[in-house]
Amino acid sequence: MRVVHDPNGRERVLADEVEVAETFLSRARGLMFRRSIPDxxxxxxxxxxxxxxxxxxxxxxxxxxxxxxADGVVQQVKRLPAWTGRGRAVADTILELPAGAADGVAAGDRIAVQTASTRSSRAQ
Incomplete structure (x- = not known):
């Protein structure tokens, strides 16, 4: 699975290693208690x-x-500082990325979460 930013038809991979927070506990925990995350x-x-x-x-x-x-369209992008950061927006999907990974991403842009099958069908 990977996360792709597609402004004006120019794809840029934001992440190749995607973890899905599927359970109540994994959503509540998020990135708490981790020392770092890969680029x-x-x-x-x-x-x-x-x-x-x-x-x-x-x-x-x-x-x-x-x-x-919301439906693959960026509603908000925000740098959240360690320990004290807070953010809020309307969404059906949220991505948490390393600081700097979303540089150049703006409200109104499209972001896709692609699985291996999604990538192979787009390449055809």
Whole structure:
């Protein structure tokens, strides 16, 4: 699985290593208590519909970039500082990336989460 930013038809891979927070506990924990994350990493939160979604950086000792998506369209991008960062926006999907990974991503851009089968079908 990978995360691809596609502004104006020019694909840019934001992450090649994607972890999905699927359970209540993994969503609540997020990146808490980790010392760092790899440069090509993303933590993906998928929800059943669009609603206002909050993020916090309690017990996260490093900065991240957070991206809120609704139907694959970026709603907000925000750098969240370690320990004290907070963010909120309407989304059905949230991505947490290493700080700097979302540089150049803006509201209105498209981001796709691709599986191996998605990538092979796009290459044809």
């Amino acid at each position: 090509d990493y993303a933590l993906l939160f998928r929800f059943d519909g669009q609603a206002t979604r909050d993020l916090h950086m309690v017990f996260v000792p490093f900065d991240i970039d957070a991206v809120w998506l």
